[in-house]
Amino acid sequence: MATVLKKNNKKLFLSLLPLLLIIGALSIYSWMTPQTTTVQLVDSTSNIETAFAYKATMSPNILYPEGGTVDVGDTLFKKITAAIPLDLKTIIKSEEEVLAKGTYDIQLIVKAGDIWQRTYPLQSKQTFEQKGKDISVIDNVYKIDLTQLNAFITQVEEETGVRQSQYDLEVVPTIHGVIQYADMERELQVQDKLIFHYLYDEIKLASEKSFTTAVQFNESETTANPFSLLELTLPLITVRITTTVLSVILLLSIIFSFKYLDTGRVRPVKSESEKLNKKYGSRMIRISQLIDFTGKTVIPFDTFKSLLKIADEKEQPIFFYENGNDRSQLYLIVDGAYVYTFEPRTDAPTVPNKETGNGKAYVVG
Template identity: 25%
Template structure:
């Protein structure tokens, strides 16, 4: 019987340890599932800044105002009565924190829109290609429009066809096809679709929303994915293995608790052994056989009831056993309260 009780005690200790470890394992299991398995770190490794600038230059033929001729730099408009040639300087700048490759081509053309009546395209110059590898790159292109010849051409069409549009739009298109290459990452060069000029009588003016400068910034970022670790004191465990380990450990410890539960093992231990172990400090053993016939006997249904009587009467609980049974009693003349449990 003592061996059974020791075995139960051992299992009880194991059960308590398993419960403690199980709660800890459950906590770390839940915590591991709340953490991302990977950490994503984004680091900017380069920044590419591009700007496209248009500069206007009107060359004036000799006249009353400028006897020797001159060069004007209009911002928005100029008169064709003075200027017989329009130069559009296009400058593309690329600034980078490290060398990049800039390449592309120009195929400038002039497109004339005569209201909704007709449209005509002219090639301004032969196309050309460019290629540079640098940190501070600059690409330039100049497009020339011979204003006097253009006006003569339009007057000829009007006289020939007897068509007199109320407005002309001159669309100067660089037709830039270019890219910036930074170690395999490619970005397009922007030309803003060129410039639009409105012609009314002898005045050429830029369209209202036209911009002479456009700019773009392209940040180059490096995304690094690395395994996230759980810090357990001095030990670091990757999150994914930690999830598996703590989940399996929790299941194992719950299984241990179930199979060492008190209700399952208590069936193998007689009731008196439980009582003797649990209330050993409250019991007073007696060796002589007790004659209960001298008092009024009150048999109780449970040891708990006897405990209640003992506390109420402030009397000790006596214990007597023979070969077949164990007697627990509380004398209180003329009564004696007792509880009997058999041996197995």
């Protein structure tokens, strides 16, 4: 029977292993497949570009005998410069056509460190609303009047008695509004600054002259991924759960079949005598040859419990004999002219022939 079981387990092992590999591969593939896919429906960018260009209006001097408005570098001479004309441009450049609307104003802020500051409006609040790929929000020329500014600073120093080694001049265009594109709206808020350091005898540029602010328009759609194999399409989560459960079941089945395939046998069911010997082994005495029943009355019992009861009442040992030829077993108690017996379920005769002497026997005492 062990051979038959071994062959059956081998067939089971060989049939389940390929199935496990297939189901396991599908399970791994389903877990590696993303559960969702994000598709970019709209992707556009608008750039808000602000550029400052400035010159210097000078009185006639040895460097510029005719005076007037001239191109200058990053350093201006305070004593010969009367004003700084500014050319300010702010443009919205987009990949696609957009609608821009809002307000803007331009201010000159004079700062004495953290002590005080004064604001001069260069342009009052203006509104704008334009549509296109290149939208001009600000395009104008403004002027910083240094004569007026120097007079104001001198008066503050005289009245307060506090003289700063450096003042800051900030030209600040402030833009508030929105940009609309493809049913999407983005806030428009820009405050780029052109900064000069106003020193004792020089005015030096202290910032960049061009700035760019990006406004992103992104819209995406996320959809659940199905599991597709050949022409079969199933929900991904269903495939994940199903293939994982099946893989576990198949793996356990293979482990079970491999266990008995490896041992090559199935543990046989214990016989009744083996169970009795194991349970009452501490009371057993072995005999190797069956006693002579001649002239004795043999009383057979149907259950071992009956025989055990007689042994306890009469304080007699219970002998166990196993015939080595036909594997028959017999439990018996000898009490004078009486022999009490119990024979486990077996094909051997109830009372074995005493001539078949060689075998194994145990006695319960």
